[in-house]
Amino acid sequence: MTVVTGIQPISAGRRVKDRAVQALVYLAFAIAVVPLVSVLWLVIRNGLKRFDIEFLTHSMRNIGARDAGGGAYHAIIGTLEQVLLASLIAVPIGLLTAIYLVEYGNGGRLSRIVSFFVDVMTGVPSVVSGLFILAFWILALGMPFSGFAGALALSILMMPTVVRSAEEMLRLVPNELREASYALGVPKWRSIVKVVLPTAFTGIVTGVMLAVARVAGETAPLLLVVFSTDSINNDPFNGPQMGLPLYVFDQASRPNDTAIDRAWAGALTLILIIMLLNLVARLISWWRSPAKRG
Amino acid sequence: MAKQIEVSDLDAYYGSHKAIEGISMTIEPRSVTAFIGPSGCGKSTFLRTLNRMHEVIPGARVEGKVRLEDQDLYGPSVDPVSVRRTIGMVFQRPNPFPTMSIFDNVAAGLKLNGRFSKSQLEGVVEESLKGANLWNEVKTRLNKPGAGLSGGQQQRLCIARAIAVRPQVLLMDEPCSALDPISTLAIEDLISELKQEFTIVIVTHNMQQAARVSEKTAFFNLAAQGQPGKLIEMDETSKIFTNPTQKATEDYITGRFG
Numbered sequence: 001m002t003v004v005t006g007i008q009p010i011s012a013g014r015r016v017k018d019r020a021v022q023a024l025v026y027l028a029f030a031i032a033v034v035p036l037v038s039v040l041w042l043v044i045r046n047g048l049k050r051f052d053i054e055f056l057t058h059s060m061r062n063i064g065a066r067d068a069g070g071g072a073y074h075a076i077i078g079t080l081e082q083v084l085l086a087s088l089i090a091v092p093i094g095l096l097t098a099i100y101l102v103e104y105g106n107g108g109r110l111s112r113i114v115s116f117f118v119d120v121m122t123g124v125p126s127v128v129s130g131l132f133i134l135a136f137w138i139l140a141l142g143m144p145f146s147g148f149a150g151a152l153a154l155s156i157l158m159m160p161t162v163v164r165s166a167e168e169m170l171r172l173v174p175n176e177l178r179e180a181s182y183a184l185g186v187p188k189w190r191s192i193v194k195v196v197l198p199t200a201f202t203g204i205v206t207g208v209m210l211a212v213a214r215v216a217g218e219t220a221p222l223l224l225v226v227f228s229t230d231s232i233n234n235d236p237f238n239g240p241q242m243g244l245p246l247y248v249f250d251q252a253s254r255p256n257d258t259a260i261d262r263a264w265a266g267a268l269t270l271i272l273i274i275m276l277l278n279l280v281a282r283l284i285s286w287w288r289s290p291a292k293r294g
Numbered sequence: 295m296a297k298q299i300e301v302s303d304l305d306a307y308y309g310s311h312k313a314i315e316g317i318s319m320t321i322e323p324r325s326v327t328a329f330i331g332p333s334g335c336g337k338s339t340f341l342r343t344l345n346r347m348h349e350v351i352p353g354a355r356v357e358g359k360v361r362l363e364d365q366d367l368y369g370p371s372v373d374p375v376s377v378r379r380t381i382g383m384v385f386q387r388p389n390p391f392p393t394m395s396i397f398d399n400v401a402a403g404l405k406l407n408g409r410f411s412k413s414q415l416e417g418v419v420e421e422s423l424k425g426a427n428l429w430n431e432v433k434t435r436l437n438k439p440g441a442g443l444s445g446g447q448q449q450r451l452c453i454a455r456a457i458a459v460r461p462q463v464l465l466m467d468e469p470c471s472a473l474d475p476i477s478t479l480a481i482e483d484l485i486s487e488l489k490q491e492f493t494i495v496i497v498t499h500n501m502q503q504a505a506r507v508s509e510k511t512a513f514f515n516l517a518a519q520g521q522p523g524k525l526i527e528m529d530e531t532s533k534i535f536t537n538p539t540q541k542a543t544e545d546y547i548t549g550r551f552g
Contacts, residue, residue: 106352176389180452182350184403184459185379196408198393288393 024064040271046134047268050261056269059242060230068258072217072266075247076233078147079273081236082243083216085088085151093155101163103192113246121160129206130221138225145227147236150243153221159210165207169200202285209281215272219245242268297462297493298323299344304358305522306336306343308351313339315522318359319512321463326485326494328504328531331514332546334433336523337497338386340514341465342433345381346374362463379407382461386449386468390440390455397436399451403459418458419546426454427484446477453484456473457492464488482507501547505535513543 087240097114105111131155137143173196181191197204215220223229228239228250251263299321314336316519321327329337342348342382343356346367360367362390367377390399400419404410421434424431428450432443440451449469466485471476485494485507498504504511512528529541540546 021345039332052307101437114383174389176387177391180385180389180391180455181351181402183377183378183383183407184347184406184455185377186403186406187375190406194402195391195393199391200394 007016021048043267050265053270055265059232064255072247075242075244078241079244082147083212085148085236086215089160090155090158094159095166097163098166098170101167107281115144117162118160126157126218129153134224141228145162145240146238147226147241150226153225154215158214161211161214162208162250165234166204167230169203171200201288205285209278211279214275219246222246302359306339308350308357309353312522315524317525318398319528321495322400323493324489325509327510328500329497330504333518335514335516337514338446341467341497344465345383349540379459380461381463382456384453384456384466384469387472388445388450388452392441393520394430395437396440399440400458402455413461422454422458425457426450427480428454437528446473447475463486463493468497515542
């Protein structure tokens with residue numbers, strides 16, 4: 001029996017394994033990137049044809065079935081308003097829920113129940129949330145089809161994402177900071193507002209942006225409770241309103257090329273809006289982060 | 295300003311586990327009291343019961359009495375927040391608020407508790423940083439983040455933050471265990487200056503440190519793992535380190551166990 005002594009070179013077997021795993025990882029990465037790049041490429045190439053000032057500043061009012069021209073201004077307004085309203089509803093509720101779960105729940109019965117239902121909500125298909133608002137808000141309460149009804153449906157979809165990501169971020173805040181704050185004689189709620197939330201701020205903004213990105217592209221609830229229109233409707237509380245996903249859906253189902261081009265341009269606009277929002281969120285968190293002052 | 299603390303027959307629990315049992319002691323004002331003892335004997339737990347930080351941990355509770363002069367800190371109408379405002383604390387690991395500048399860190403206790411004018415805050419911040427021997431090192435960069443300082447500076451920043459709210463007692467939980475010898479020396483010097491104004495209680499694993507900085511030393515020990523920690527002996531520091539009454543104390547300080 002030979003006893004291995006001293007420092008050995010890496011054996012051939014381990015070298016081979018190392019190379020093989022490395023190759024697999026690169027391959028997996030490439031496979032993951034292919035759809036991303038191809039989607040971006042297709043949307044940009046096809047979308048640029050109609051992505052012009054007219055597209056961004058005009059609605060589809062008085063544009064005939066075969067006419068070129070027209071635009072998505074009404075849909076952009078609608079999407080921005082609906083997503084903003086949905087965020088105004090979902091972010092405060094989601095954030096407060098996360099604060100309850102992390103800071104006050106202590107794993108008690110209520111916090112376990114809340115946590116369970118947040119998980120359930122994560123799995124709710126968007127069409128179901130749209131149907132719920134249709135049944136509850138429009139049919140039972142008799143409210144009109146409106147951008148706000150769409151925002152309600154979207155906020156249901158946003159809430160679990162906001163809760164989960166904010167919860168993760170709040171849990172990452174070291175307990176030492178809470179204790180340091182308590183030890184200064186700062187009440188718990190103030191410690192949360194002034195120490196815990198600012199520390200988790202960047203992560204929470206990222207989570208909110210993910211939620212916004214998720215709902216901005218939802219079509220089904222809009223189809224059910226907002227309805228579509230070719231005209232500009234600036235009032236999200238009254239009457240049908242267009243949204244970008246709906247616009248893409250509507251234009252893509254028309255038989256002529258001018259409409260198909262508009263659909264691509266609409267998709268490109270949606271992607272750009274979400275990218276822009278992300279950029280703004282990045283800027284906000286960069287501006288709030290202590291590193292900048294360092 | 296400094297006040298005496300009197301503890302009588304205090305037990306502390308984590309859930310159903312009794313961590314310390316039957317502790318009674320008197321902590322003198324304007325002096326340094328050191329707690330020594332092996333790991334897990336309940337020194338830190340006991341320290342945290344003195345400003346009601348123990349109960350912050352879910353399931354933790356305390357039985358017994360802690361009196362600050364003539365006030366029972368665990369009385370039914372006592373607000374734990376005001377107790378912590380009166381009895382400050384410095385932790386083992388420096389924990390400046392990462393989102394705040396050096397200035398805001400020191401001013402945090404005041405800013406988070408009420409409204410102060412900028413000039414008032416500036417006065418307190420300068421005074422506290424001078425009190426913590428940090429002023430000269432940071433006076434040109436008060437707007438930089440506190441997390442950018444070295445470990446020793448961060449710990450002195452935390453001390454400045456704790457003394458900025460003018461507490462009557464300052465509890466220190468192994469404040470030097472994460473620091474190099476030079477920073478440790480700076481903090482020990484600081485402790486002997488601070489005791490002119492504050493009552494100081496310090497937990498330390500470093501017996502030389504206890505001998506250097508404290509007037510009184512309390513030795514804690516536990517009978518066995520899982521048993522509650524107890525106060526074995528408390529006396530003048532010089533007596534504890536030269537001529538302790540208890541055999542266990544002598545064994546511990548001479549390094550025969552622990």
